[in-house]
Each structure stands twice: as C-alpha cells, then as structure tokens.
Amino acid sequence: MEAxxxxxxxxxxxxxxxxxxxxxxxxxxxxxxxxxxxxxxxRQIPLMLLSLIGLxxxxxxxxxxxxxxxxxxxxxxxxxxxxFNNSGIVFYGGLxxxxxxxxxxxxxxxxxxxxxxxxxxxxxxxxHGFARIGCYxxxxxxNGELVWQPCCYGIRMHGALASHFWDSRLPTQLIESAxxxxxxxxLLYLILSNKKEERRGNLIGIYLIAYPVFRFxxxxxxxxxxxxxxxxxxxxxxxxxxxxFGVALFLILRQKGVIKHAPIDxxxxxxxxxxxxxxxxxxxxx
Numbered sequence: 001m002e003a004x005x006x007x008x009x010x011x012x013x014x015x016x017x018x019x020x021x022x023x024x025x026x027x028x029x030x031x032x033x034x035x036x037x038x039x040x041x042x043r044q045i046p047l048m049l050l051s052l053i054g055l056x057x058x059x060x061x062x063x064x065x066x067x068x069x070x071x072x073x074x075x076x077x078x079x080x081x082x083x084f085n086n087s088g089i090v091f092y093g094g095l096x097x098x099x100x101x102x103x104x105x106x107x108x109x110x111x112x113x114x115x116x117x118x119x120x121x122x123x124x125x126x127x128h129g130f131a132r133i134g135c136y137x138x139x140x141x142x143n144g145e146l147v148w149q150p151c152c153y154g155i156r157m158h159g160a161l162a163s164h165f166w167d168s169r170l171p172t173q174l175i176e177s178a179x180x181x182x183x184x185x186x187l188l189y190l191i192l193s194n195k196k197e198e199r200r201g202n203l204i205g206i207y208l209i210a211y212p213v214f215r216f217x218x219x220x221x222x223x224x225x226x227x228x229x230x231x232x233x234x235x236x237x238x239x240x241x242x243x244x245f246g247v248a249l250f251l252i253l254r255q256k257g258v259i260k261h262a263p264i265d266x267x268x269x270x271x272x273x274x275x276x277x278x279x280x281x282x283x284x285x286x
Contacts, residue, residue, distance in 0.1 A: 018134025058097020114201030
C-alpha cells in the first residue's frame with residue numbers, strides 16, 4: 001500500500017496531469033456546447049486548439065517577466081538564459097495569449113463570434129479549476145532531481161487544521177480551484193438559460209471581471225515572492241487591475257458609441273452539415 005501511495009503522489013498527482021485533464025474537460029465542454037447551441041464545431045474547436053500555441057507562449061513570457069521583477073528586487077544577476085531556464089509559467093500570460101490568438105482567428109474564420117466567445121468563457125474556468133489542483137499537487141526540481149513537493153502558497157496557519165496542509169499554509173490554489181469551478185457553473189447556467197441572441201457575447205466580459213477581482217483579493221494571502229511585482233503589488237494583482245481597467249474602458253467607449261456593439265451572429269448555413277444530433281434526418285423508406 002505504501003508503494004502504491006508513493007507512486008500515486010509522486011507520479012500521478014502532478015501539475016501536468018491535472019492541466020492535461022483540464023484541457024480535455026474544457027474542450028469536451030466546448031464541443032458539447034457547440035452541439036447543443038448549434039455552433040459550427042468543425043471550425044470553433046480547431047481554432048481553440050490552435051490558440052493553445054498562444055497560451056504556451058504567453059504563459060512562459062509572463063513567467064519570465066514576473067521572475068525578472070523578483071530577481072531585480074533581490075539584486076540577483078539577470079540574463080535571458082537565467083530567466084528562460086528558471087522561470088515558471090503564469091496563468092495570466094497564458095490566458096491573454098490564448099484569448100489574443102483566438103480573437104484573430106475568430107475574426108477571420110468564424111461566423112457566429114458572439115456565441116463562440118460565450119463558449120470560450122464557460123470552458124476557461126473549467127480548465128483552470130483542474131490546473132490549480134495540479135498546481136497544489138506539483139513536482140519541483142531540487143538539486144537536479146525531480147521530487148514531489150506540494151506547491152502550496154498561502155499564509156501560515158496555526159492549530160489542528162493547519163497540520164492537514166503542506167507547510168501549515170492556507171492552500172490558496174485549492175481555494176482558487178473551487179472559485180473557478182463555481183464560476184464555471186454560473187457561466188454554464190447563463191449560457192444555457194439565455195435565449196436571446198442580442199445577449200450573446202456578454203459572458204466573456206463577466207469572466208474578465210469576476211476572475212481578476214477574485215485574483216486580486218486572493219493574492220494578498222498567496223505569499224509568493226518568487227512571482228515578483230511592482231509598487232507593493234504582486235505581478236498578478238497588477239495584471240488584474242490592467243484587465244479590469246481595460247474592460248471598464250471598453251464598456252465606457254461602447255456606451256459613448258466610440259466602439260460599436262458587435263453585430264448579432266448571422267445564420268451559419270454550414271451548421272446543418274455538422275449537426276450530429278439532427279432529429280429531422282430523412283428516414284429510410286420501406
């Protein structure tokens with residue numbers, strides 16, 4: 001039993017495993033929503049998959065930027081090689097890279113853009129919920145060897161409850177995971193209950209407000225100096241504020257008419273070819 005437990009904790013409960021599980025869950029969710037809401041999944045799903053390139057690049061780039069701020073604060077040597085080899089990945093960089101690449105692809109290659117963004121908004125926190133569990137049950141390299149060491153960030157606690165968590169810390173990753181699953185549930189309810197086409201496309205805005213507000217607050221309890229920051233704020237708090245400012249500016253400019261409302265999604269004549277659950281398929285004649 002001990003050997004099985006060791007194998008499970010050291011080889012199964014890894015960040016990569018949970019991140020991969022989250023990606024699968026997110027894309028299965030997106031595919032089912034495409035079927036249910038009559039979105040052209042033959043176009044949307046491959047475009048979302050292609051946008052994972054932006055996720056990887058953005059996550060690593062933001063990891064390097066945040067690590068650079070930490071090295072600068074402690075007066076350490078900073079080189080591009082050190083930043084690339086020793087920095088981790090940052091969710092916000094992946095999120096912005098993912099969304100940015102999808103914006104370009106959707107703009108050119110997808111007809112029903114509003115619905116597409118609603119589907120993306122629902123599936124994103126589902127992925128993040130799984131990934132944050134993997135962040136807690138993570139591997140780290142110590143003296144050149146891969147060891148299992150929970151990546152638990154958070155303020156230290158006292159008492160009996162504290163003994164159940166790594167290093168007696170508040171498990172902010174698990175709290176963030178729970179928040180993402182709740183946010184997924186709320187957005188899923190909204191996309192399924194909405195019947196008006198003019199309201200499509202609003203869920204991405206809800207997501208880009210709800211998550212940055214939560215992330216800004218939870219960072220006060222994360223106690224993760226390696227991620228660095230500026231002006232007394234953590235790097236992720238600064239990005240949260242910039243996203244909230246960008247959303248607020250967008251809404252103000254749209255209210256004033258400077259930015260036009262996105263047109264209502266047009267009908268997609270190709271959708272019938274890819275609807276696997278059509279109930280009006282011609283029956284065989286006896």
